[in-house]
Amino acid sequence: MKNESTRNVFISHHHKDDASVDGLASLLKPRGHNLRNSLIRAKPENQRRLSENKVSDKVIKRLLRMKMKWAGQVIVIIGKETHTRPWVGWEIELAEKLGKPIIGVYERGLKDKVKIPEGLEKYSDAIVAWNHKSIMNAIDGESRFENPDGTVRPDVHGGNVRC
Secondary structure: OOOEEEEEEEOOOOOHHHHHHHHHHHHHHOOOEEEEEEOOOOOOHHHHHHHOOOOOOOHHHHHHHHHHHOOOOOEEEEEEOHHHHHHHHHHHHEEEEEEEEOOEEEEOOOOOOOOHHHHHHHHOOOEEEOOOHHHHHOOOOOOOOOOOOOOOOOOOOOOOOOO
């Protein structure tokens, strides 16, 4: 199948949700959508250095800024613990400062409501369920807010309007 579209995105997520990053690309690719993700994935030797705090926050922030500037949109994978991750919060704030559309996507398989990161509630352009149509509509600019099961959220605090 020929790709209908290729999108440059930055995917923000809790490292425990790495499989969801790959799953997102796998969900969209067979339907003609290719995601080129600029997130930083550390090689094992670099992950060890990160875990041992041998890489400064200043260096990490510089790398993240470079990667995010390249992306057209920022997708935040929403898992059960995402709201507790300081780096995810920082990335959402950076995306807002850079004027990037911010799309929350609930992790595959979530059935219950989960706490949404504060910045995502505040700045998101869309928050959608793990469904290729909802995700692509959000990437294409539709401002829609859903629960993990795909039903419409009644209490939306986000809803950025970008011109």
